[in-house]
Amino acid sequence: MLADPLSSHAIENILIKGRQIDLLGHSSSASEGVIGNAEILDRPLLRTGEILEFIPGMVVTQHSGSGKSNQYFLRGFNLDHGTDFANSVDGMPVNMRSHGHGQGYTDLNFIIPEIISQIDYQKGTYHANSGDFSAAGTARFGIQNSTRNELSLALGENDYQRLLAKGSVSAGPGNLLLATELQAYDGPWQDISENTRKVNLVSRYSQRLASGQFALTFMAYNNSWNAADQVPERAINAGLIDRFGSLDTSLGGKSARYSLSGSWLSDAWQANAYVISSDLDLWSNFTYFLNDPVNGDQFEQTDSRTLYGGEISRHWHHDIGSIAAEHLVGVQTRIDDIAKVGLYNTQARQRLDTIREDEVLQRSIALFNQSSFALTEQWLVHLGARYDLMAARVTSDVAANSGTASDGIFSLKAGVSYQISSNWQTYLNLGQGFHSNDARGATSTVVPQTDESVAPVDFLVRSKGAELGLRYFDFTTFNASVALWHLDMDSELLYVGDAGTNEPSRASRRYGLEVAAYYWFNRSWSLDTELAVTRSRFTEDEQDEGNYIDGSLPFVLSMGLIYKTDDTWQTSLRLRHFGKRTLDSFNAQRSASSTVLNGNLKYNFSTWQLSFDVMNILNSKASDIEYFYASRLNNEAEEGIEDRHIHPMEPRTFRITATYTF
Known part of the structure; x- marks a missing residue:
């Protein structure tokens, strides 16, 4: 379905080229869109999570092993592992509430990119069918009902191996899709082998049922890996x-x-x-010997849960005099039954x-209603409420941190387009x-392992946004959109899963400009450019603190050039640049900027396709991510040293893939 909830019935077939879909008159904002399956296949991906970089202004990085959730940046947010950007796959939420590693933890490694039908994305707080974690935006991944029969083998440097098998068969009155992915990777690290071992399985049965389309989907994912986490620059400079080295070689996860869903x-x-x-x-181990000079600061985080939930909505339209009205009303429910969420000191x-x-x-x-009123052929008004x-009930090993928390929040949405x-x-x-905070933070009254008192944090935190946008589409060669946006957060309250403590922060304000343009020179050549500029500040003063928001990303540029000729040859280049990020509240420490260029070359003949991918073509020595904080190496002063901690961008990497279609 389209990102506009009232357009969910406009396009039901698999989209081949989402950027070439006409959203004029169908979208409710300039910052929403559709990404088609063919576009996903056009772009080389180093990691599965990078499929979110199809969303203009989104940056996806990694500071640990490739089996861990990625780090996401959008609209001035360091989204950590997913807070304030909501993701769902086939109607199932991906963001994890009250998670052991961080609120909103979003691991996309269970997705097989080749069976995605489309991605519908929307940014901002303007859509009533989007709730928790959606202040910055939302992405909805759709799964194909049928797919081409393919067998694919990819090999690359650092013992990269990937085997993909997928296909569809008729099954009674319906269709059965089966897909499996096996992936292994050792990485470029000097002191450890990443030893990633990933298995994905998808089985989906679909058929026409009554007057609609029914689908039943089973998904299974299992992964294990070793990790080279971020390391202090002083350890590198001192030799x-x-x-690409590590200070603790026993990290990983x-x-x-496993999921079963029906729609x-x-x-x-x-x-x-x-x-x-x-x-x-x-x-993980981020500070080495700062807290425990004898055993080190390694810690283990566990999370084991079962989620239940669903959604039902009704869509209808009618006329109010000369005004055409359209409505979407629905209810969403979710239960997180978390058997154990734990934090342990380890060695x-x-x-x-x-x-x-x-x-x-x-x-x-949650109850929501979104209505659209066509006042004239030109004027369209959107009104929403949610x-x-x-x-939540928390049962803690520390009685003082057990308890219950509850809260309700009412949200209004409005928009007009001409x-x-x-x-x-x-x-x-x-x-x-709004976004929710970790339930443990809402019931805790003491800091773990101490007698220090701590005030519970708010369970739900309000956000308020506004956007002025413009969209142009000439139906043949050019599609462009511009959005000037603004977002206020009542608090950037965080539950810090690495320490088991609460870290209340201040209210904040972000605003910026986004431009996305897609140009097709002819049937063979196309060019896309996406630009995002953002200003992020805390709006409340705090003693001994500045007003810059740690990790905020002020500038993102992405460009892609694609050449196709009669389905035989295809080549593409993808440039991604993100600017210097502030690493502390005074902006005294800033990360270096980062630029990476990826590319691929594909050749199709008969039933075969050969693909040659090059990641980081220019062999950039930039970092995937940088932080600034105190850590302590063995034999350093007990108070530690404040330093930059980096995770390097992977060096130039070659991969070749052979695909057989049958």
């Missing part, structure tokens, strides 16, 4: 380790996700339900003691949104 879609009704089992075991992956261990039962229900109710001509449309949007 203790290489840029194990992750698993039914008709012109009037849409319904889905799901059950998800998710497990993560993660070992070489062996537990030394427990920092905290909790059970959490977190439930939510109410979210959330409750179609200037058949090629131009302008938009004005306003909206309220």
Whole structure:
């Protein structure tokens, strides 16, 4: 479905080229869009999570092993591993509430890119069917009902191996899609082998049922890896380790996700339900010997949960005099039954003691309504309302941190668009949104392993946004959009999963400009350019602190050039640049900028395709990510040293893929 909830019935087939879809008159803002399957296949990906970089202004990086959730940046947010950007796959939420590694933890490694039908994205707080974690935006991944029969083998440097098998067969009155992915990778690291071992399996049955389309999907994912986390620059400069070295070689993790989901879609009704089992075991060490000079600062985070939930909505339209009205009304519900979320001090992956261990039962229900009124052929008004109710029960190993929390929040959305001509449309949007905080932070009264008191944080945090946009599409060669946006957050409250403590922060304000342009020179050549400029500041003063927001990303530029000729030859180049990020609240420390160029060359003959990918063509020595904080190496002063900590961008990497279609 389209990002506009009222356009969910406009396009039901698989989109071949989402950027060439006419959204004039169908979208409710300038910062939403559709990404088609063919576009995803056109772009070389170093990691699965990079599929989110199809969203203009989004940057996806990694500071650890490739089995861990990526680090995301959008609209001035360091989204960490997913907070404030909501993701769903086939109607199932991906963001994890009250997660062991961080609120909103979003691991996309269970997705097989080749079976994505399309990605519908929207940014901002203007859509009533988007709730928790959606202040910066939302991405909805659709899965194909049928797919080409293919067998693919990829090999690359650093023992990269990937085997993909997918296909569809008739099964009674419907269709059965099967896909499996096996991936291994050792990485470029000097002191460890990443030893990634990933397995994905998807089985999807679909058929026409009554007046709609029914689908039942089973997905299974399992992964294990070793990790080279970020390291201090002083260790590299002193020759203790290489840029690709590690100070703790026993880091890494194990992750698993199993899901069963069902959906039914008709012109009037849409319904889905799901059950998800998710497990993560993660070992990290960011400060080395700062907290424990004897055993080191390695820690383990665990999260084991089962999710249940679903959504049902009804869509209809009617006339109010000369005004054409369209409505979408729905209810969403979700239960996170978290059997164990734990944090432990460890050494070489062996537990030394427990920092905290909790059970959490977190439930939510939401009602939403989105209405659209065509006042004239040019003027379209959107009105939305949403109410979210959330409750949680925390049972902690520290009695003082056990308890219950609940909160409700009402959000209003509004927008108006004016179609200037058949090629131009302008938009004005306003909206309220929110994100939830970790339930443990909302019930905790003492810091784990100490007697220090701590005040519980707010369970739900309000956001308010506005956007002025313009869209142009000439139906043949050029598609462009411009958005000037603004977003206020009442608080940037965080639950810090690495320490098991709360870190309340201040209210903030972000605003910026985004430009996305796609140009097709002819049937063979196309060029796209995406630009985002953002200003991010805290709006409340705090003693001994500045007003810059740590990790905020002020500038992003992405460009792509694609050449295709009669389905035989294809080549593409993709440039991504993101500017210097502030690393502290005074902006005294800033990261270096980063530029990477990727490319590929494909040749199709008969039933075969050969693909040659080159990642980081220019062999940039930039960092994937940088932080500034205190850490302590062995034999350093006990107070540690404040330093930049970097995770290097992977060097120039070659991969070749052979695909057989049958």
